[in-house]
Amino acid sequence: MISSITSRPRVLAIAEAANPEWVSVPLVGWSLAQALRDVADVHLVTQVRNRDAILRAGLIEGRDFTAIDSESVARPLWALAEKLRMGEGKGWTTLQAFNALIYPWFERLVWKEFGPAIKAGEYDIVHRITPLSPTITSPIASKVNRARVPFVLGPINGGVPWPKHFDAERRAEKEWLSYLRSAYKHLPGRHSTLKHASAIVVGSRHTQSEIPDAYQDKTLYIPENGIDPARFNQRATPNGDVLKASFVGRLVPYKGADMLIAASADLLRSGRMTLDIIGDGPMLGQLMAQAASLGCKKGLTFHKWIPHADVQSILSQSHILSFPSIREFGGGVVLEAMALGVVPVIVDYAGPGELVTADTGFKVPCGSRDEIIAAFGRTLTDLSDRLFGNPAALAPMAQAAKARVDEYFLWSRKAAQIKEVYEWTLGTKRAEKPDIFRAALRPVAATMP
Template sequence: MTAPRSVRLLLIAEAANPEWVSVPLVGWSMARALAARHQAHIVTQLRNREAFLRAGLIEGQEFTAIDTEAIDGRVWRMAKALRLGEKGAWQALTALSSLTYRYFERQVWRRFGPQIEAGAFDIVHRITPLTPTAVSTLAPRCRQAGVGFVLGPLNGGAPWPKGFAGAQRREREFLMPLRQAYKLQPGYRAMLAASDLILCGSRDTQGDIPAAYQGKTRLMAENGIDLARFPEPPPRVPSQVLRACFVGRLVPYKGCDMVLEAALPYLATGQMVLDIAGTGPEEQRLRDYVAAQGLGAAVRFHGWVDHRKVREIFAGADLFTFPSIREFGGGVVLEAMACRCVPVVADHAGPSELVDAAVGYKLPVSGGRAGLIEALRAQIGAVLADRARLTQQAETGYRRVLEQYTWQAKAETITRLYAEALPRLF
């Protein structure tokens, strides 16, 4: 089959930064991969300008930075106050930061509206924000101008599983009962109606799209792997002692405390060691638990580490123990697989859609916190009893990343979806 031709793209990536992680890194990586495949111009927020310049992009030619700091600063201060410091309430932060996005798009239209109306672009693709709560006013304007509009990847909306009320309280997620209220925002349905293609990063998000627009949705994980950041790791060689790791922010929903409780008998008897990379409000509580249980020789805390150190930790581990119960994307799971490290994840939300029996293990969440800990303990025991299987899973996971999850592969997938949604352009 002939590959679709190149088209002219205006890529809206309000959050896009090669020097950061999470959503900004997704925005940067996807925009750059698409720009390498097509004739593209990236629009981002002013806070990312210096990082774009350091990466060698030419301002005005390859990207434009939009200044919305006057509005953003006030809203971020309000969001920080509602979060009560740095201890949770991510939904409150997302809800408030979504308010600034309308202003950002208004500035984008002032700058690029005349070019869009003149047909300078074939497709306007809003990559970030990833949250479906941020309404795009560009979509109906593009539809009126006869220019294709692509939304996404959108992600979010995964419910808290039952039986984890303690973690939810510690995260201060007090807006959960109002989660669906974002659909009542002015312009929400107009955005969906005017979109030609809606990329959804998870089944939860896809299922949240109203039925009238389901035909426009396509499922595509938003995360990918940059092979420059993750060069080929050495082949997996089973060790006598099971080497496990946890990589992520030390916050309640990511479940590092559950890893420690589940692994306690194996850590205490020397059958397993655990590396913990990350920092956060739970760190001292976790350190106290390790000290109280006398696990200092088996558990090592690394604190915050950069990507190079993360690669080393994954490459030195047999198992990535990550029972996060509210993970939308799960890019860290792909990073583990890219390092031939076998993931163990909760069978809920984003990570569960990246893992199957060929590459790792999924743990049921139906039994609540106690059930998940028991399932993880049993899975570690099963791995210890059959170490040879890890080698095959590690290799299969690595090959899958190369075939499906590099940013180049994802740019080709998105291009095919462009062609399906907008055949007149191809």
């Protein structure tokens, strides 16, 4: 049956994390909520910690967004979580476990504020954008369902299993709770959240595989990361026929910067490659010592932390993004590189493995540490050989990478994709479930052309 809603849908967008001045999940929440304003009448509901940044971005409080103050519960529990994670940037599973305790209080306050309007039919759709974690339940889902308003969940993503060869890295990341992560499937409220959602948007094939069969008919696959062309608008212009590579990310064990240095040491020593490492973290000293011991400091530059807006200035001087992360949920940096026309070289696992195709980048199999180092070394050597005497050797692949982002991964394109979900959920214009990425993210061989 086709709905009578013919104009732009009125959407209450719940994004507890939505901040234009931060990165990762808060930036995803903000970017998607803002992009959706082009296809729907959106009112954003977020946590009070984001209020000032949103005001600086020009939104009007009360008209465009509402900031919910849940700090009486959130602040003390987050403080305890930070103590238990045993190090900055570590213990991600521990943080998510605490968020599972904190977030329902936020939604309780959202319902208190907006429940009457939802029941009165003032919104056509309620859409929970963040948290992205599939382990976080939404108590509001059943209430919205009882009000006969569609509840859209997602994109949700996360929980990619640690590769079997990297248990030492798992322990170094203080991921003790990851051994018990599957227990989240039995948490109170998970079944209710999925049952009462009208559509479940998943950001990865792994997350899709964790949705029970009973709900697969309303599950849609749309990767969560997108690109803002205003933030990434330079064009890659690497000079010369020496392979120029960059790494962007936190310097922590699972990102694999140490494997990259080991794989590229010969090329760096011989002057056939340069490497820019952009990022900071607890492994910085170890990585600098590794480079010194391998005698490859000359071609290697550690930029440490730089503002996210400035990353493209360095990245755009590169032929490739060399990114051997072994446990990446989304892989936003891969899309950022592709948007600039920088060719990604990645491990074929989880998020990056789903974003990169045979004509847009290079994927090496996810094996043991030694196998990844050897495969990266062979790939980098081959690319160095190709570029020698032919500086434009990677230009066709760089153009294909940028075109792929422009077609599928700009935030404007993401909004259009979610619009299709809304139309299907509401029964307007579309009777069949959209399959947006059926052709776009087809499985490809992990090989070099």
